[in-house]
Amino acid sequence: MNDRRRIIVGISGATGIAYGIRVLEFLRAADVETHLVVSKAGHLTRSYETELSARELEALADVNYAPADVGAAIASGSFRTMGMVIAPCSIRTLAEVASCVTGSLLTRAADVCLKERRRVVLMVRETPLHAGHLRAMLGATEMGAVVMPPTPAFYTRPRTIQDIVDHTAARALDLFDIETPGVPRWSGRPESAPADDGPSCGARPPIA
Template sequence: MALPVVIGISGASGVIYGIETLKALCRMGMETHLILSHAGKTNIEIETNYSVQQVRKMATIVYEPEDMTAAVASGSFLTRGMLVAPCTIKTLSAIANSYNSNLLVRAADVTLKEKRPLVLMVRETPLHKGHLDLMSRAADLGAIILPPVPAFYHQPENIEDLIRQSVGKAFDLLKIEHNLFRRWGA
C-alpha cells in the first residue's frame, strides 16, 4: 500500500502549485493529507478560479493549521514525505528554526526528524541574504529547496505546462512516478 503524501499550502503567491499537486495525486489515486494555512485560503480566492472548498475536496484528509493533534503531527504516522507548495519565507523561517507554531510547520518538522523527504517550493523574489541563510539552514536540516523556477527544454505551450514541470520535479524528489512533463532527451 502506498504511503500518503502530506501537502502544505502556505500563503505565498503561487497556490496553484499546491492545487496542481493535489489534482495530479488525486488522478493517480494517491492518499493526500492537506494542511491549508489561513493565508493560503485567501490566496486561493485571490489567485485562482477555485474555491477553498473545491481545493479541500481534492485532498483525502484536510487539517486545520491549529490542529496539533492531527495524525501528521506524529512521526509514528507513516508518510512518503511532504511538499510545501508554495512555501512562504515565514514558513521557511519557522521550519529552519524548528518553531512549531502551527500544524504545517510541525508536520514539516516531523518529516525532517523522521528523515523523510521534505520539499519546499519557496516562492519569493528577489532574495536577500536572510532568505538565503534560512534556505541553507533548512537544507542543512535535510529539507530540499525547490523554488518553482520554470524550465523551457520541454517546450511549454502554456502556463499549465510550466506549473506541471515544477510539480513534476517535486514528484521526482518524493519518488512519485508521473508523466507531468517531457523529460530532457525523451
Template sequence: MSAAQNLPRRIVVGITGASGAVFGLRTLQICRELDDIEVHLVVSRGARSTIHSELGIQVRDVLDLAGVVYQDNDLGAAISSGSFVTAGMIVAPCSIKTLSAIANSYDDNLITRSADVTLKERRPLVLMVRETPLHRGHLRLMTLAAESGAIIYPPVPALYTLPSSVDEVVDHSCRRALEQLGVFVAGTRRWNGATADA
C-alpha cells in the same frame, strides 16, 4: 513484509499564503489522478485568501481534492507525529515565513510541525519556495533548512520543454517536485540531450 509496507503511500501537502497557490492546486490534482496516493492536506489561513484571489475558486474546491484535510491549528493531528508513516511532505507554495519557521524548528502550526516531523524522521521534505529577489536572510534560511534535510525546490520553469502556456510550466514543476517524494507520473517531459543545429 512490514506493517508499513502494507499502508497506502501517504503524502502530506501544505499550502501556505505565498503567491503561487496554483502550485498547490496542481500538486493535488496530480496526486488525485494517481490510484496509490493518499493526500493529507493542510491549508494555512493565508493560503485560503490567496486561493480565492489568485485562482478565483472556493477553498472547498481545493480541499475536496485531498483524502484527509486538517485545520492548520490542529497540532494534535495524525500528521503531527512521526509514528504516522508517510512518504514525505511537500509545501507548495512555501512562504518565507513558513521557510523561516521550518529552518528554525518553530512549530507553531500544523504545516511547520508536520515539516519538522518529516525532517526528524528522515523523510523527504520539498519546499517550493516562492520569493524573488532573494536577500541574504532568505538564502541563509534556505541553507539552514537544507542542512536539516529539506529539499529546496523553487518552481523554476524548465524551458527545455518548450512550454506553450503557464499551465504547462506549473504542471511540469509540480511533477518534478513530486518526484523528490518518489511519485513519478507517466508522460513527464524530460531532457534527452541537446540536438545539433540543423
C-alpha cells in the same frame, strides 16, 4: 494496516497556489493518499489567484486538517508518510521550518517529517532574496529539506502557463519517485530541434 502511499501537502500564503493544486491532482492520479493543510494566508491567496472555493480545494485531498489542529495525525512521527511537500512555501513558513519554531500544524508536520528523516520539499516562492532568506534556506537544507524554488524550465518549449506549472509540479514529485505520465522530460534533443551541430537555444541541454 493501510499500505497505500501517503504524502502531506502544505499550502502557505505565497503566490503560486497553482503548484499546490497541481501537486494534489498529480498525486490523486498516482493513487497516493494526500493529507492537506492550508494556512490562513494560503486560503487568502486561493481567493486571489483561483476561482476555487475552500471546499473545492479541500476536495482535491483525501484528508484535510485545520492549521491550528496541532493534535492531528500528521503532527506525530508515528503516523507514517512518504514525507511532505509545501507548495508554495512562503518565507515565513521556510523560516519556521529552518528555526524549528513551529507555530502551526503546517510547519509542525514539516518538522516531524525532518526528525523522522523523511523527504520534505519546500517550493519557496520569493524574489529577490536577502541574506536572511538565504540563511533560512541553508538551515532547512542542513536539516535535510530540499529547497526547490518553482523555477520554470524552457527546454520543454512550454506553450501555456499550465505547461510550466505541470513541469514544475512533476519535478517536485520526482523527488519522491512518483511518476507523472504525460509530462515531457529532457531526452537529449527536442524532436523539433534542427539536427545540425550549430548552436540552438531549443537543443541546449538543461542546467537544472
